[in-house]
Amino acid sequence: MKPTDDRPQKALRLKRLGIDTYQEPIVYLRRESPVCRAEGFDSQARLRVATNGQSIVATLNIVDNGLLSPGEMGLSNIAWDLLSAKHHQPATISYAKPIDSLSNVRSKIYGNELSEKDLNAIVQDITSGRYADVHLAAFITACSGYKLNLAEIIALTKAMVNAGETLSWPVNQVMDKHCVGGLPGNRTSPIIVAIVAANGLVIPKTSSRAITSPSGTADTMETLMPVALKLEKMRQVVEQEGACLAWGGAVKLSPADDILIRVERVLDIDSEGQLIASVLSKKLAAGSSHVLLDLPVGATAKVRSQEFGEDLSELLKQVGGALGLTVRTCLTDGSQPIGAGIGPALEAFDVLAVLQNHQQAPKDLTERSLSLAGQLLEMGNAAKIGQGFKLAQKTLQSGAAWKKFQAIAEAQGGLFEPPKAKYHYQFCASGYGRICHINNRLISRTAKLAGAPDAKAAGISLHCHVNDLVETNQPLLTLHAETPGELKYAQQFLDNHRDIVVIEEANV
Amino acid sequence: MKPTDDRPQKALRLKRLGIDTYQEPIVYLRRESPVCRAEGFDSQARLRVATNGQSIVATLNIVDNGLLSPGEMGLSNIAWDLLSAKHHQPATISYAKPIDSLSNVRSKIYGNELSEKDLNAIVQDITSGRYADVHLAAFITACSGYKLNLAEIIALTKAMVNAGETLSWPVNQVMDKHCVGGLPGNRTSPIIVAIVAANGLVIPKTSSRAITSPSGTADTMETLMPVALKLEKMRQVVEQEGACLAWGGAVKLSPADDILIRVERVLDIDSEGQLIASVLSKKLAAGSSHVLLDLPVGATAKVRSQEFGEDLSELLKQVGGALGLTVRTCLTDGSQPIGAGIGPALEAFDVLAVLQNHQQAPKDLTERSLSLAGQLLEMGNAAKIGQGFKLAQKTLQSGAAWKKFQAIAEAQGGLFEPPKAKYHYQFCASGYGRICHINNRLISRTAKLAGAPDAKAAGISLHCHVNDLVETNQPLLTLHAETPGELKYAQQFLDNHRDIVVIEEANV
Incomplete structure (x- = not known):
């Protein structure tokens, strides 16, 4: 079929094809459609799809058969969502502009140092979805193998913070805690937050859902209380209780991180520079001032050796320091799971058992939570150096932590009983x-x-x-x-x- | 919907969805299908699809709506073709094995030299389709910026030759010619082949179709004669005429190159090592012994500077030499198109005009063809050093080249008149x-x-x-x-x- 229509750039009608291409937006065009033929679009071309004042860049897949009617343009789920599209809304399509910041990626490949401006341009283009997965892979690869120096890591972290939303809290000292790399069952955060907040420190904890693991902190917390809090509600909970246990996904903190992470995962490449920028940009964007980082070290953990853990710790502190963030790290045993439960509700039962001082509460989870909470109490000057663990223990054993946890749950919308499997x-x-x-x-x-x-x-x-x-x-x-x-x-x-x-x- | 079927690994029926995802194979599964849920497959997972004794590795896209019926598994066009699938043929699906050779890519990222064995493993995995596009991008990036040394480029070239078919010819001296990087209209090959073969040298020329350009040599030749020759036919033509002008796609020469090229193109990264391996592996696989390489230099050409062109020339000669291939390079003016026609038939008319010594034949195309043909004649000892151009000119002007071209066309199936546009x-x-x-x-x-x-x-x-x-x-x-x-x-x-x-x- 040949194009005979002589009106170029005629709008096509959008159709949601219901194909989940993860985070890479795909646009589907009929091979014989006039716009596809006449523009010379090839499969895999990067195209700009515009509708209703919004636009995205998407990768083209060409469709040969009846998936699309003449005059229709298909979108993958993520493309549909990004455009907030409606069925058969008219849209136009054109070549995406060349990505100027790719010349910075090329410069890095040739061993040059990237400036703050260079990294900003890259992160802005990544955040606006202009990099295809292969471009992201090239950027990640070019930065791996210790190829980012301290100044570059600092600049990358800043650029990632600036590319998204940021939270701020009306206090000077905002505590936070994060575990780098997964360890099944290592659900210390809810316990730590309760202990630390019970001692008067402010700790507005935002967590993510699982990406590759059987449960993220947000997945576990969701079986115990509502976690999808709007920003206003989050503020109100924190003001009242000094803490929250919310899902971070509702607020767009360091969105470039979410985009890079999924490609890093597929590549399975350790890039210390990007790992640091990823962790610290989320914490800075969340408005934290003091962060304790748990780095489990083990053969099947993200941090595979003590040596790498120590290098990483040093860099995390330096980069954090340069950006006004007090960072403390803790290399922990990552050789086996922590706690008894693995899975959202099963981990929630562990958390409840520890908070309620049950006899059968997993000792390893209790110990690790107390140790980390103790360090946070010291960092926040709620305990003298060397006294944090004892204070944490007292807070837990007295029931004060459990009481605080219940209060947080109440403020977020009420405590649930986690479900049990049949x-x-x-x-x-x-x-x-x-x-x-x-x-x-x-x-x-x-x-x-x-x-x-x-x-x-x-x-x-x-x-x-x-x-x-x-x-x-x-x-x-x-x-x-x-x-x-x-x-x-x-x-x-x-x-x-x-x-x-x-x-x-x-x-x- | 939850899986209730307790028979795992139940075969699904294959369906061609008619989606052209270029060369990356995609498999589409229903989100609620028991196999998808129970195996815990996520979108973008790398899966092994097996049917009828064959298998491929494909990337998963999950489908939410009615594109697939229960029990069906969708395939993109390239996945369908690779499996030689038939409608509703049963197939099973499982996680693809981890790609061991990625550890070699990681090693390169950390600055280590890769051995012949390492590069062989990478190229084998690439050729068998086990690398996703992001892995290819990581490999290309890790090798760019002069990060492959001479030994590595030689090993990569060898690995690429070994991963595909190879041709051999019953003569000691097999001439070849290639232009690195596109220049519109630069259709010298058919003219050069005719001149060189008319002087008794053997030059079995295989060419490709256009990837990004308006015409490849094979596209142009196709308007003049049949070019999709089977190997047997190609041999017969070469035996009879000392030359052919065939499409190389029918023979699988250096298939890794075809896979890498499409990602390099999207990345727009110059990797001199891979460029060399790409060019020379095709020539070695084609059984050539003497190759003349035309390197157009220009701001909008692949070789952007004289300096890069000279570095590249030196490396091409060294790598070729190490693998028993005599290489000569020629840096030419790549600042503007060559000839008058741009497009398959329009370039064919230029070629005919030159071969037939028409008054209005494009002078630049004639000059460049004679210069390159002259060098090939010298390389093949058909002309003394410094006498090649004159011999080429004589061969053209006497009509001997045109006669040889007609004979080749006759042997391939007959000369056509190229079509004209309306x-x-x-x-x-x-x-x-x-x-x-x-x-x-x-x-x-x-x-x-x-x-x-x-x-x-x-x-x-x-x-x-x-x-x-x-x-x-x-x-x-x-x-x-x-x-x-x-x-x-x-x-x-x-x-x-x-x-x-x-x-x-x-x-x-």
Whole structure:
């Protein structure tokens, strides 16, 4: 079919194709559509889609068959959402302007130092969605391998803060806490926030949902209280209780970070410079002044060696310092999961058990929470140096932390009872001996197969730790699922990956 | 919807969605499909799709609405083709294995030298389609900025040759010629092949179709003779005539190159190492022993400076030498188009005019063809050093080249008359003075808007060169199109980009 229509740039009508392309916006055009042929658009071209005063840059996929009617332009879900499009709203399409800041990326590839202005231009273009995934991959790669110096990391962090929303609080000292890289079950934040706020410090905690893990802090908190707070509500809760436990997604803090993270994840490249900018830009944008960073170190954690952890700590402090943020880091044991529960509700039960001083509360979770809370209390001058842990312990044991937690929940809309799963399966030791290894990644994967984090009650209860002595057929973990199908998948995965828990068998 | 089916890994039925995602294979799954939920697949996951003994790795896009029925799995065009799939053929899906060779890419990012084994592993994984576009972008970036040393470039070239098919010819000396980077209208190959073969040298020329340009040599040749030759036919033509002018796409020479090129193009990053491996791997795989490389140098050409051209030349010779290939390079003027025609058939008319010694044959095309052919004749010992140009000129002027060209066409299936376009538009000078610049990129873009290369007769006839004196309203170029719609689009683009030809106006 040849174009015979001689009116160029005729508007097409938008159609939501319902295709989830994650965060890369895709526009779909019919191969034989006049606009596609006449403009010479090739598949993978970067196009500007404009409608109703808004525009985005999207990658073209050409459609050969009946998915689109003549005169229609298809959009992937993210493209649809970014444009706030409506069905059959008219839209025009043109080549996207060349991305000028790519010359800065090229300059970095050739080993040149990037200025604040260069990095600002890159981050602005990333935030406005002008970089395709391959451009993001090139930028990440060019910055990896210790290729950003201190000044560049500082400039990148600043640029990322400036590219999004920022919060501010009417106090001088705003505490915050963050764990770098996942460790299953390491749900210390709700406990720490309660302890720290009970001692009069201000800690407006915003958390994210899971990206690759079976639960993010926001996923766990959602089983306990409303977390999708609007900014006004968040302010009101913090004013009243000195703290909140909110989902950060409602506020656009350092949006470039969210865009970079998903490509970094696929590449699985460690870029210390971008890791630092990612962590600190979120904290600076959230209006924090004092941040405690938990860096679990372990073979299957993000920070794989003590040495890398120490380098990272030093840089985090320097970059934070340059931007007016007091940073303290804590290298912790990242060799095995923390707590018993893995999955949103199962982690919530752990948190409740610790806060309520239950006998069976997981000791490792309690210890780690107290240790981190103690350091925050010292950083905020609520405890003398060396006295933080004791104060944290007292706050927890007296019930003051639990009381504060309930008050925060009340202010956010009320405390819920987390859901429980209907279907269970016990995974038992096939021999006896000492547990020498628990694989964090397989644990996470199994919990996700069981349905976490979408199925809130799904996940794993872990009944053992490294160095425990176990008997043959002793339960090592219990699977929780909301459907028999999900239970079965997780169970089969476990049966194929018995090395999820490695037992050094005693002599028979 | 929750999965209730307890049979895991149940086969889904394949459906061709008719979506052209260029070369990245995409698999589409329903969000609520049991396999998608239970396996915990996220959008952008890398999955292995297996059917009928074959498998590919594809990126997941999740589909929310009615594009797929329950039990169906959608494939993009390239995924469909790679699997040679049939409608509703059953297929299974699982996580793709981690790509081990990415650790080599990471090692390069950290500045380490890659061994032959490392590069082989990378190229094998690229060729088998296991790298997503972002991985390709990371590899290209990690190798750019002079980060590959000579040994690495040699190893990469070898790896790329080994990853595909190779041709061999029953003679010791196989001539070849290649132009690095596009220059509109620079269609010297058919002329050179005819001259060189007329002098008894063997030159089995395989060419590609256009990727971003308005015509590739194969597109132009296709308007003159059949070019999609099977290997057997190619051999027969070469045996009979000492030459062929075939499309290389039918034979899989250095397939990794085709995969890397499309990402390099989007990134617009110059990686000298990969450029060298790309060019030389194709030539080595084609069984050539002596290669002449035309490197047009110009602000809007691939080789942007004389200095880069000289560095590149030196490396091309060294790498070629190490792999048993005699390489000669020729830095030519890449500041403006060559010949009069731009577009498949229009370039074919130029080629015919030169071969037939027409009075109005473009002088620049004739000169450049003779110069390059002369060098090849010297390289192949068909002419003494310094005598090549004269021999080439004699071969052309005597009609021997035209006779050889007709014989090649006859052997390939017969000579055609190239098509002519129905619709024309003359673009004229708006002032008088001297032409100081012709923009190669805008020329290419306009020719493509007019329909080239798909519309064979479409494109541009250029009536001027840099330094020509022109009068007001003197025709500068003529648009050729097969439909009024395409003519109009190209015309409007020209009217908005009058700087396609820049005239330094004389004093009024």
